[in-house]
Amino acid sequence: MTATPGLPGAFRAAGSASFVDFLAALHPDRLPMPSEPAGGLAPHGTTIVALRTDGGAVMAGDRRATMGNLIAQNDIEKVFAADDHSLIGIAGTAGLAVELVRLYQVELEHYEKIEGLPLSLDGKANRLATMLRGNLGMAMQGLAVVPLLAGYDEARDAGRIFSYDVTGGRYEEHDFYAVGSGSVFARGSLKKLFRRGAGTDEGIRAALEALYDAADDDSATGGPDMARGIYPVVATVGSAGVRILDDEELEPRVRAMVEARMARPDGPSASDAGGGS
Amino acid sequence: MSVPFYVSPEQIMRDKADFARKGIARGRSVVVMQYDAGIVFVAENPSRALHKIGELYDRIGFAAVGKYNEFESLRVAGVRLADLRGYSYDRSDVTGRSLANAYAQTLGTIFTETPKPFEVEIVVAEVGHTSADDQLYRLMFDGSVADERGYVAMGGSAEPIGTGLLEGWQEGLDLGACIRLAVGLMGEHGDERPRTLTEAQLEVAILERSRPRRTFRRLVNGELGVMLAH
Numbered sequence: 001m002t003a004t005p006g007l008p009g010a011f012r013a014a015g016s017a018s019f020v021d022f023l024a025a026l027h028p029d030r031l032p033m034p035s036e037p038a039g040g041l042a043p044h045g046t047t048i049v050a051l052r053t054d055g056g057a058v059m060a061g062d063r064r065a066t067m068g069n070l071i072a073q074n075d076i077e078k079v080f081a082a083d084d085h086s087l088i089g090i091a092g093t094a095g096l097a098v099e100l101v102r103l104y105q106v107e108l109e110h111y112e113k114i115e116g117l118p119l120s121l122d123g124k125a126n127r128l129a130t131m132l133r134g135n136l137g138m139a140m141q142g143l144a145v146v147p148l149l150a151g152y153d154e155a156r157d158a159g160r161i162f163s164y165d166v167t168g169g170r171y172e173e174h175d176f177y178a179v180g181s182g183s184v185f186a187r188g189s190l191k192k193l194f195r196r197g198a199g200t201d202e203g204i205r206a207a208l209e210a211l212y213d214a215a216d217d218d219s220a221t222g223g224p225d226m227a228r229g230i231y232p233v234v235a236t237v238g239s240a241g242v243r244i245l246d247d248e249e250l251e252p253r254v255r256a257m258v259e260a261r262m263a264r265p266d267g268p269s270a271s272d273a274g275g276g277s
Numbered sequence: 278m279s280v281p282f283y284v285s286p287e288q289i290m291r292d293k294a295d296f297a298r299k300g301i302a303r304g305r306s307v308v309v310m311q312y313d314a315g316i317v318f319v320a321e322n323p324s325r326a327l328h329k330i331g332e333l334y335d336r337i338g339f340a341a342v343g344k345y346n347e348f349e350s351l352r353v354a355g356v357r358l359a360d361l362r363g364y365s366y367d368r369s370d371v372t373g374r375s376l377a378n379a380y381a382q383t384l385g386t387i388f389t390e391t392p393k394p395f396e397v398e399i400v401v402a403e404v405g406h407t408s409a410d411d412q413l414y415r416l417m418f419d420g421s422v423a424d425e426r427g428y429v430a431m432g433g434s435a436e437p438i439g440t441g442l443l444e445g446w447q448e449g450l451d452l453g454a455c456i457r458l459a460v461g462l463m464g465e466h467g468d469e470r471p472r473t474l475t476e477a478q479l480e481v482a483i484l485e486r487s488r489p490r491r492t493f494r495r496l497v498n499g500e501l502g503v504m505l506a507h
Contacts, residue, residue, distance in 0.1 A: 006382030011354040019360050030365055106364050109491075113332050113356045 019110035020103065020131060031134070032099035042143065043072035045097055047214045047221040048079065048089035049186045050150045050161045051176035051194055053203035056238030057150040057159030059087045060207035062182070062215060063230050064222030065094050074222060079233040081242040083108040086124055086151030087235050091180030093143040096135065100145055104128060121153040125162040125170055133168030146179045152237045159237060176206075182214030182221035189213035189267070200236050204245070207234060208257050209267055224254045293394045297418035300396025302433050304342045305467060308459040309400045310428035310442070311411050312452045315486040316402045319459040321467060322480040330482045332493035334359040334371045336404045338484050342432035343397035343418075351380060351399060368490075373403030377414035377422055385420025394418050398431045404484035404492055408448070434466035441465070453504040456481060460505060476502045 010026050023030055043065040050059040061078040064071060072094075080101050082088040088104060090097035107127060112118045119127065128149055135145055149162040161173040176194045178186035193206040208224075211232050215223035224231050231254045235244040261267065305321040307329055318340045320329040329348075331339045333355045341348035355376055363371045380399060388394045395418050403412040413425040428446050430438040441462040450458070464474045482495045496504070 006386055007351075007354045007358060007379050011357045012350050012383075014350075019357075019364075022357055023361065023364070026361070027365070103364065106360050110356065110360045113360075114353055116326075116328060116331075 017111045017114040018127075019107045020127075022110075023103075032096055032103055042096075043067050043076075043094040044220070045076060045078045045091050045094045045180065047178060047180040047182035047186055047211060047218065048091055048148050049176070049178040049183075049190060049207050049210045049214075050087075050089065050148050050173075051190060051198075051203055051206060052159045052161060052174070052196075053200050053236075053238075054197050055158065056152055056200065056236060057087070057161055058200065058203035058207050058234065058236050059089050059148070059150045060204075060211055060232045060234040061089050062211050062222045062232050063225075064220065066220045069219075071222070074225065074228070075230050077233050079235050079244075080105070081235065081244065082124065082149070082151070083112070083118065084241045085118070085154070085237060086121065086149060087237050087242060088128070089148045089150075089179070090145060091148075091183075092145040093138075096138060096143055097145045097147070100131065100135070100147070104131060107131070120155070121151045121160055124151060125149055125172075128162075129164060129168040129170040131168075132164055132166070136167055139166035148177060148179045150237060152239060152241075154239075157239065178210065178214070180214075180221070182211075182218035185217040186210040186214040193268070200238070204234055204236070204253060205257070208232060208254060212257065212261065213267060224258060226255070226258060293388065294419060297388075297394045297396050301343045301398050301418065301431075304432050306430060306432035306434050306438055306463055307340050307342050307400070308428065308430050308438060308442070308463065309338075309340050309402055309413060310446060310455055310459065311408060311413075311448070312455040312483075313408070313449050314452065315492065316404050316411060316413070316484040317452060317455050317459075318400075318402070318480075318482045319456060319463070320480040321463050321474060321478055323478050328480060330480055330495075331356075332482075332491070333376060333401070334363065335368055335490055336484060336492050337371070337373050337376060338402045338404075338482065338493055339399065340402070340431075341397055341399040344395070347395045348397040348399060351383070351395075351397065354383070355380065355401075373401050373412045373414060377401045377416060380416050381420045381422045383420070384416060384418060388419040400429050400431065402484065404486050406486070408486075430462075434463075437466040438462045452483065453507050456501070456504050457507065476505060 045065050048061040059079050063075050065073040065076040079089040144166045147164055153160050161177055163171050163173050163177045176190040189210040215221040231250045307320040309318050318330040322329050327345055331352045333339050339352050359371045399416045401414045405411045413429055415423045415425050415429050428442045445458045460474050465471045481501050484492045
């Protein structure tokens, strides 16, 4: 940043409340979408799951990042609070994805500060789609970012989930969804464990089970690491806002699930259908 | 052909300053002060939409008196500067001092270079991790900056309110006491005769020292009424 003492004209010009637009006009080089092709392997984030619960939503992500057949990181965080009432999880090229989240967080906060009101949930979902579309060139070169958005919609008093494709396509998911390399297995698992109207606790349990199933069949998804105390990142959103569970809260839940898997490695059976109790 | 009268630079500056001062004095007052757990902004402002108080960044707030369109453009510029700096570097690199500097430069340039100066006075307040680290910068229409301690009063009745604060304010007052002090003084001096200001006529926000990340919060949903009723 140049050391201009005053506020340059661009800062005082009438314009939209979008920080991304402002940044693109003033410093396009600081956007997370680099203008030159990036070669080589970059760490890749894997599985994120999200499901709707009664009056909100739950999102969880494993902690692994991979580089080819290596584990690049075993405690990466891929689920974030986008603002007070929405969560964003990311799969794909980790470096770009984390930067995209950072920019998205500023975008939402910037709008809220300038307009005095937060964006609607649909507005947030659309804004993310636009930002993603800007990364299409990178995605074509193999550096794709695939986010998952979950938020509380005040107008409907309900949680909602949005999935995206690399071209910025935005799709609302009505029950649950998963993205990333282990998503196929996670989605299969959620299909059996999800129950409409489930409470937050049941939702968290279903998300943990789904991630475990993803890690079971996908080498790029990490399971809970009890020895190191590395558990999936689990967050909830509802009318009271976003809450990211801390390790003390997660540990007993993860331990209970892992112990149940000792007896039955493939998870809850049809006899305890209705949500992994 | 008429020859324009010579007007000395001193006279021009004096006229501009008088003009700006008059504009500012027409408005209602705003008080910014430290309380035991942060910084509180109190404005007499019946409008729910046109704010005089705003959030600039995690620990930095903004308050202004004068012409709405002028200080609103400054507030938006401040939010942009803060967000740009925080995004480019780190959130902890956004400081009240740098924002106050940018405002001072901007107001100074406008005052000297344009025929009509801004009729505004603003405060940039930053809540520190202890009350000793709190910073209150008061910026005048001509770009001059004052680094204040404890409290600042601006607007129409800034002087009598400031005198009242000098007597009534002390370090360690709680939030309710600070708000009642400010509201009492505003009611006493804002108009020809004393009146009692109600919740609907006030805009109050705080920077809460202990909150993580974004510390700015407006007092809404009857919170203010409870404090005033004590």
